[in-house]
Amino acid sequence: MTKQINKNILFNIFGVNDFFSLEEAINNMAPSIVEYHLSNLDNEDTNVYLNKKDIERSLYFGDYSIYQDYNENLFVEVEAKEDLTTSFW
Numbered sequence: 001m002t003k004q005i006n007k008n009i010l011f012n013i014f015g016v017n018d019f020f021s022l023e024e025a026i027n028n029m030a031p032s033i034v035e036y037h038l039s040n041l042d043n044e045d046t047n048v049y050l051n052k053k054d055i056e057r058s059l060y061f062g063d064y065s066i067y068q069d070y071n072e073n074l075f076v077e078v079e080a081k082e083d084l085t086t087s088f089w
Helices: 008-015 019-027 033-044
Strands: 004-005 056-059 064-069 074-078
Touching: 004 008, 004 056, 008 019, 008 074, 019 056, 033 056, 033 064, 033 074
Parallel strands: none
Antiparallel strands: 004 074, 056 064, 064 074
């Protein structure tokens, strides 16, 4: 699932001014806090198509991928979690 996000909101959450500073900020934070902030960005139901050839920069953190395209739009992709509950029948 991929969503386009407002870069100003993302940068304000992590206290940075650009995509390059975002990686450093994420690496200096506790993983649970980063996941909390990224999961809160996932509240809207508007999925978008992201052509992977348009990605200029990318950042990976757990199940989350953050992409910046050549137009400086930001996208967050969340790896779909599989349902681990199985039935014996």
